[in-house]
Every structure is written in structure tokens, then in C-alpha cells.
Amino acid sequence: MKIILVAEYRDGKLLASFNELMDFADKMGGENVMFLVGGDNDLPKYDGKLYLADAGTFGEYSPDVHKQLILDIVEKEQADMVAFCHSSYGWDLAPRVAFALKAAQVSEIVEIVDGVPVVPVCNAKLRRDVQIKTKRSVVTLQAGAFGLPEEPAGTPTIEKVEGDLAGRVQFTGYEQPESGGVDLGKARIVVSAGRGIGKPENVEMIANLAQALGGEYGASRPVVDSEWVEHNRQVGTTGQTVAPKLYVACGISGAIQHLAGMKKSEFIVAVNTDKDAPIGEAADVLVVADLKEFVPLLTEKIQSL
Amino acid sequence: MKILVCIKRVPDMESKFKVDADGTWYEKTDLAWRMNEYDEYAVEQAVQLKEQEEDSDLTVLCIGGDQVKETMKKALAMGCDRGAHIADDNSSSKEPFEIAGIIAEYAKDKSFDLVFTGMQSQDRGSAQVGILVAELLDIPGIATIVDFVYSGGEVKVKRELEGGVKACVTVKAPLVVTCQLGLNTPRYPTLPNIMKAKKKELLSLPVEDLLKVDSRQETAKIYFPEKKGGGLILEGDAPELVDKLIQILKEKTAVLA
Numbered sequence: 001m002k003i004i005l006v007a008e009y010r011d012g013k014l015l016a017s018f019n020e021l022m023d024f025a026d027k028m029g030g031e032n033v034m035f036l037v038g039g040d041n042d043l044p045k046y047d048g049k050l051y052l053a054d055a056g057t058f059g060e061y062s063p064d065v066h067k068q069l070i071l072d073i074v075e076k077e078q079a080d081m082v083a084f085c086h087s088s089y090g091w092d093l094a095p096r097v098a099f100a101l102k103a104a105q106v107s108e109i110v111e112i113v114d115g116v117p118v119v120p121v122c123n124a125k126l127r128r129d130v131q132i133k134t135k136r137s138v139v140t141l142q143a144g145a146f147g148l149p150e151e152p153a154g155t156p157t158i159e160k161v162e163g164d165l166a167g168r169v170q171f172t173g174y175e176q177p178e179s180g181g182v183d184l185g186k187a188r189i190v191v192s193a194g195r196g197i198g199k200p201e202n203v204e205m206i207a208n209l210a211q212a213l214g215g216e217y218g219a220s221r222p223v224v225d226s227e228w229v230e231h232n233r234q235v236g237t238t239g240q241t242v243a244p245k246l247y248v249a250c251g252i253s254g255a256i257q258h259l260a261g262m263k264k265s266e267f268i269v270a271v272n273t274d275k276d277a278p279i280g281e282a283a284d285v286l287v288v289a290d291l292k293e294f295v296p297l298l299t300e301k302i303q304s305l
Numbered sequence: 306m307k308i309l310v311c312i313k314r315v316p317d318m319e320s321k322f323k324v325d326a327d328g329t330w331y332e333k334t335d336l337a338w339r340m341n342e343y344d345e346y347a348v349e350q351a352v353q354l355k356e357q358e359e360d361s362d363l364t365v366l367c368i369g370g371d372q373v374k375e376t377m378k379k380a381l382a383m384g385c386d387r388g389a390h391i392a393d394d395n396s397s398s399k400e401p402f403e404i405a406g407i408i409a410e411y412a413k414d415k416s417f418d419l420v421f422t423g424m425q426s427q428d429r430g431s432a433q434v435g436i437l438v439a440e441l442l443d444i445p446g447i448a449t450i451v452d453f454v455y456s457g458g459e460v461k462v463k464r465e466l467e468g469g470v471k472a473c474v475t476v477k478a479p480l481v482v483t484c485q486l487g488l489n490t491p492r493y494p495t496l497p498n499i500m501k502a503k504k505k506e507l508l509s510l511p512v513e514d515l516l517k518v519d520s521r522q523e524t525a526k527i528y529f530p531e532k533k534g535g536g537l538i539l540e541g542d543a544p545e546l547v548d549k550l551i552q553i554l555k556e557k558t559a560v561l562a
């Protein structure tokens with residue numbers, strides 16, 4: 001088994017997720033090489049061969065070009081598998097590589113059990129063992145599912161990738177999220193509102209509980225997308241990462257992208273009508289209740305302490 | 306301008322799921338169904354584009370049994386012009402490459418200028434179909450967009466990256482885009498539009514005519530994950546639950562001190 005690990009680079013910086021790819025490769029056994037469209041300035045601490053394509057030449061987002069570069073390396077290395085992170089880069093690029101290789105793509109692997117990839121179904125309420133029927137395969141790894149326990153410390157052997165390729169899309173630059181406003185990362189306590197609050201008027205109920213506890217309120221993405229709460233209060237992969245002393249998730253199902261932003265909290269309480277909601281897996285306490293009834297009562301009680 | 310939007314019917318994720326008799330998918334009875342959340346954004350964006358461009362025609366495509374027509378009617382009521390129902394009682398066992406193959410086979414000689422899909426489905430969640438359709442049709446495809454502007458054959462989109470950063474991309478039609486949450490605000494179909502939708506064309510095509518590719522993977526087994534988090538579950542009356550929780554917070558945390 002030979003695996004090509006596709007590391008990521010954004011805005012001039014290597015992304016730390018290369019380490020998750022390395023852990024995956026360790027678990028799979030066999031040989032591996034790494035591929036990166038990046039720069040000399042920030043190299044993965046990887047003891048092995050790194051195919052390095054210059055981001056200045058090939059672009060940070062240029063799917064046709066990155067696809068071709070990877071295909072060339074698959075050919076050269078006679079690789080059996082190409083591994084990506086299940087990220088904005090991976091889910092744009094992996095299917096293209098799979099298509100060209102006539103390979104099955106297994107998305108969002110959470111673990112490998114006896115060589116069999118396991119993936120989540122229905123917001124992680126179920127799991128699926130996947131059987132690959134093609135000779136080669138492409139996989140994407142769920143963010144955070146793999147990762148070496150310690151910072152890797154290797155030095156790659158670099159093989160520069162050259163070429164003259166053109167793609168059909170034109171990347172014109174990054175747009176940074178708006179900054180300013182509340183810094184949830186500093187809050188000692190965060191109480192978050194999820195879609196379960198039902199209507200914008202109920203944000204106040206969550207804000208009141210946060211205030212009674214001396215903390216800040218946050219929200220899950222749908223609440224932010226609906227513009228009930230501003231974006232700088234969003235917790236999760238595409239929002240803030242928080243690790244307060246107490247995190248209270250109200251009406252939040254516990255999707256992986258939300259968990260990524262709060263699972264390091266010291267103590268997690270979830271309030272949810274669904275006893276099987278995946279948030280229960282991350283929570284220290286799951287209160288099975290209607291938040292509209294429970295939250296105001298809890299706020300009142302805390303205020304009277 | 307010819308536009309295609311591909312949608313899927315999925316169960317409500319708050320449903321109580323059961324494993325089916327084969328042990329390879331969830332049991333489909335006793336579930337509440339809806340349009341895949343990501344596809345609602347795709348439909349809305351497709352309808353907005355249709356409204357913006359004169360003389361355009363918008364087809365909504367859905368693969369599945371007869372039940373999916375109900376979900377297609379919602380898309381028609383939101384503003385799609387016609388429906389292409391690919392009749393397939395076994396769609397849930399098809400893997401993303403087969404689904405993409407069916408869509409591409411349907412689309413290949415219809416010269417769509419724009420194809421919209423959701424970035425993933427809420428049940429299977431493989432996030433592959435849209436990009437595979439683009440590859441099969443040999444046109445550009447861009448995944449996970451949160452902003453879309455079309456003008457004179459040129460499309461400007463923003464892709465959402467981790468941490469809320471966006472990548473701005475310009476590309477020429479024809480192309481496929483996969484839609485991420487928050488791309489727009491999907492409209493609610495109005496009653497008159499629901500009535501009008503009933504008269505719109507909704508053709509059913511047998512999947513056998515369109516499935517020309519072989520499956521590349523299978524589900525060996527589907528099951529409930531082992532519960533690892535030893536979290537405490539509190540059930541009962543709200544006032545009682547409040548007291549219990551406060552007790553726990555006092556014991557386990559310093560936040561009420």
C-alpha cells in the first residue's frame with residue numbers, strides 16, 4: 001500500500017492538519033509520500049518525500065491544476081490511495097482526483113477498523129462501514145478524527161514539482177471574516193443558541209442565561225445564517241473556537257462542525273428535546289427538556305442564588 | 306439560459322433512526338422527510354438566477370421513489386419551471402458516483418449553462434456529487450459557495466473556507482456550483498405558487514435509462530456508534546431538572562461560586 005498525503009496551505013501558511021494525514025498513514029501502514037502546493041517558508045515536519053509545488057506558480061486555489069499535479073505523482077509513485085482532509089480544499093479536489101483515477105472515494109473517515117473505513121451517516125447518529133471495490137481509492141478524513149499525539153519533528157526530503165499548467169477558474173483573493181465585537185474565546189462561560197430556539201425572539205432567553213452566569217452568548221451556524229445573531233458569535237469550524245469553563249448548548253444537535261468549536265470546553269451542558277442528539281456524546285450533562293421552558297427557569301434560579 | 310438544480314429528499318435529522326433489515330441503510334418507514342437543507346439554498350439561488358435572466362428555463366431534478374415528487378413540488382412552488390423525476394426505488398443504496406453518473410447522463414445533451422447542487426446531503430454526507438457531475442460533463446465545478454453573482458456569462462463566487470475566510474473565484478459558464486448553508490435566504494412557497502406548481506410539468510424517467518456507470522463502493526454495514534461519552538442524562542420535570550443541574554454545576558464546576 002502506498003498513500004499520497006495531500007497537505008494544505010493557505011494564505012502563505014501550511015495548515016496543521018498535515019499531522020492528521022500522517023497519523024492516518026501510520027494507522028494504514030505501508031509507504032507514504034506527501035504532496036503540497038505551498039512554499040519553502042513553511043514546510044511540514046514530515047520524515048519522508050515531499051512533492052512540493054510552488055503556490056506562487058500553481059495558485060492556492062486552482063482545482064484543475066492541483067488535480068493534474070496529483071495525478072502525475074500518483075502515476076510516478078504507482079500509488080494506491082490518495083488521502084485528503086475532509087475540508088473545503090479536500091471536498092473540492094478529492095472527487096476530481098477520484099474521477100480521473102476511476103477510484104472510489106470514501107468521504108469523512110472517522111476511523112479505520114481492521115482496514116475498513118468507517119464514516120458517519122445522518123449527523124453522526126449512525127455509522128457506516130464502507131467496502132471499496134476499486135483498485136485505487138481516494139479518501140477524505142474527518143477533521144480531528146486523526147492526529148498524532150505529539151507534534152511531529154521530521155524534515156522532509158523535497159522534490160520540487162515543475163510544470164506549465166492552466167486551469168479554467170481564476171482565484172482572485174481571500175476575504176477575511178469581519179473582526180471586532182465580542183471575543184468569545186476570552187469568555188469564562190458561553191451559552192449558545194441553536195436552531196432549537198425556534199425564533200429570533202428567543203435569543204434573548206439565551207443571552208439572559210449567559211448574563212446570569214456572568215458569561216457571553218454564542219450561537220450555532222443556522223442561527224447566524226438566519227441573521228438572528230451576528231457572525232462573530234458563531235461557534236464552530238467556520239466561526240470561533242472556544243474552551244470556556246462552562247459551555248451550555250441550547251437546542252444544538254451537535255454536528256461535527258459545531259463540536260469542533262467547543263469540545264475542548266471544561267464542562268459541557270446540553271439542553272435538547274432529543275435524547276439521541278449527537279451533542280449528548282460531547283456533553284457532561286444532557287438535560288432532556290424543552291429549552292423554552294427550562295432555560296428561563298434555570299436563569300431565574302441562578303439569579304436568586 | 307438553461308439551469309438545472311439537483312435536490313434530494315432526506316429524513317429530518319431529529320428523527321429516531323433504525324437500521325433496516327439488510328443492515329445497510331436506515332429504515333425508511335416512520336420518518337419525517339424534507340428537502341436536503343443544502344439543496345434549499347441551491348434551489349433559491351437557481352430561482353434567483355432564473356428571475357434575473359430573461360428567457361431562462363429552470364429544471365429541478367430528483368432521484369428516488371414516487372415519494373420524492375412531494376419534495377420536487379416544493380421546488381416547483383419555489384419557482385422551478387419543470388421537474389425531472391428519475392424514478393428509482395433503490396436510490397439510497399446508490400453511491401455518489403452512480404448518482405452523479407445518472408445526473409450527468411440526464412444533463413449531457415441538454416446544454417445547461419448552470420447546474421446547482423447542495424454541497425452535501427444531510428444523510429449520506431459524502432460531498433462528492435456536484436463536483437463529480439462537473440467532471441463527467443467536463444465543465445468547471447466549484448464546491449461550497451456562499452456567494453454567487455452571474456453577469457453576462459461570467460460567474461463570481463465566494464467559496465467558504467475554515468475559520469470564516471472566503472476565497473473569491475471568477476469562472477465562465479457553463480459550470481456546476483455546490484451550495485453551502487447561508488448562501489441566501491430560501492423563500493417559503495406562497496399558496497398561489499403552490500397551486501401553480503401543481504400544473505407544472507413533472508416527468509418521470511426510469512433510472513435504468515440513465516444509469517450507465519458501475520458502482521465503486523458499497524455499504525458493508527450500518528450501525529449505531531458505541532456511546533463513548535459517559536455523560537449524564539437528566540430527564541424529568543423542568544423545575545426538578547433545574548435543581549439537579551444547579552447541584553451538579555456546584556459540585557463539578559466553579560462557575561456558580
Ligand SMILES: Cc1cc2nc3c(=O)[nH]c(=O)nc-3n(C[C@H](O)[C@H](O)[C@H](O)COP(=O)(O)OP(=O)(O)OC[C@H]3O[C@@H](n4cnc5c(N)ncnc54)[C@H](O)[C@@H]3O)c2cc1C
Nearest residue numbers: 194195196220221236237238251252253255257273274291
Ligand atoms: C463546511 C461547514 C461548516 C460549518 N460550520 C459550522 C460552524 O462553524 N458552526 C456550526 O454551528 N455549524 C456549522 N456547520 C453546520 C452544521 O453542520 C450544522 O448544520 C449546524 O451546526 C446545526 O445547527 P443546530 O444544531 O443549531 O441545528 P440543528 O441541527 O437543526 O439542531 C437543532 C437541535 O435543537 C433541538 N431542539 C429543537 N427544539 C428544541 C427545544 N424546544 N428545546 C430543546 N431542544 C430543541 C433538536 O432536537 C436538535 O437537536 C457547518 C457545516 C458545514 C458543511
